[in-house]
Amino acid sequence: MDAAQKxxxxxxxxxxxxxxxxxxxxxxxxxxxxxxxxxxxxxxxLVFRDWSAAATMDLLTDARSEKCLEIERTPEVELCWLFRKAREQFRLRGTARLIAPTGDVVALNQEWKRLSPPGRSVWAWPPPGDPFDPQGPWPQEVSDDSAMPEHLRLLRISLHRIEQLDLKPHPHVRRLWLSATQWQEQRINP
Ligand SMILES: Cc1cc2nc3c(=O)[nH]c(=O)nc-3n(C[C@H](O)[C@H](O)[C@H](O)COP(=O)(O)O)c2cc1C
Incomplete structure (x- = not known):
């Protein structure tokens, strides 16, 4: 692994x-x-899908959903990831980018194939947030060989600020890392 990928x-x-x-x-x-x-x-x-680089995470979403408009306007986002068993919270800040099938067909296709048939079905439903119509269509499954929908989006977040809070020790441990300081660890008060 080279230094850039460390x-x-x-x-x-x-x-x-x-x-x-x-x-x-x-x-x-x-x-x-x-x-x-x-x-x-x-x-x-949202469901965390994968890491596409050392500090870049991939999620999947629907271009028709409200969040896409919001992210196009303001790409700065924050994620909160709670680990109940570890009693730890991570807060991750980053800059988000929406990638359409025309932008990175390989990565999107890989994620699409990886989904289960029920997991894929939500992208075959009518636009999220529209008034409910029982006519749908509301499929329960979408098969492995179905073409990926054009409104599938990879939500790629380049992280630049990470905070961890660990409730296990006394006192609790709170740490901060910034990409601007080469992820040098800072201990801060919980
Ligand atoms: C457990 C769980 C997992 C979800 N995973 C996703 C996901 O991976 N991608 C996604 O776009 N929405 C996912 N949703 C739905 C979103 O929470 C949200 O309702 C939807 O994306 C519309 O959000 P918006 O109107 O803010 O754009 C999930 C919801 C739940 C409860």
Whole structure:
């Protein structure tokens, strides 16, 4: 691994906390906060999908959802990732980019194939946030060989500020890393 790809010091801590969650699906749920078009905060849950670089994480979303408009306007986002078993919280700030199938068809196709048939179905539903129409369509599954929808988006977040709060020791441990200081660790009060 070359220097550019060397893992930042917070990554092993995050990986260890994630490992303690075991197979619980909730271990990969992150809360994504963005700035609403009206200037007020918005937050929602997304599934963490993968790391695409040492400090870059990939999520998946739907181009038709409100958050995409918000992120295009204000790409600065914050994620909160809670690890219940480890009793640790990570707050991650970064700059988000939305990647369409025309932008990186290989990465998106890989993520699309990796989804389960029920996991894929939400992208076959009518636009999120529209008034509910029971006619749908509301498929429960989308098969492995289905073409990826054009509104699938990779939400790629380049992280620049990470904070960890570990409730296990006394006193609690709170640490901060900034990419601007080469991820040098700072201990701050909990
Ligand atoms: C457990 C859980 C996981 C979710 N995962 C995703 C996801 O990976 N991508 C996504 O776009 N929405 C996901 N959602 C739905 C979002 O939380 C949100 O309701 C939806 O994206 C619309 O958000 P918006 O109106 O703020 O754009 C998930 C919801 C839950 C409860």
């Amino acid at each position: 893992l930042p010091p917070w990554r092993p801590l995050l990986i260890a906390a994630l490992k303690r969650e075991g197979r619980l699906p909730g271990g990969r749920w992150v809360q994504l906060a963005s700035l609403g078009i009206d200037g007020c905060p918005r937050v929602r849950t």
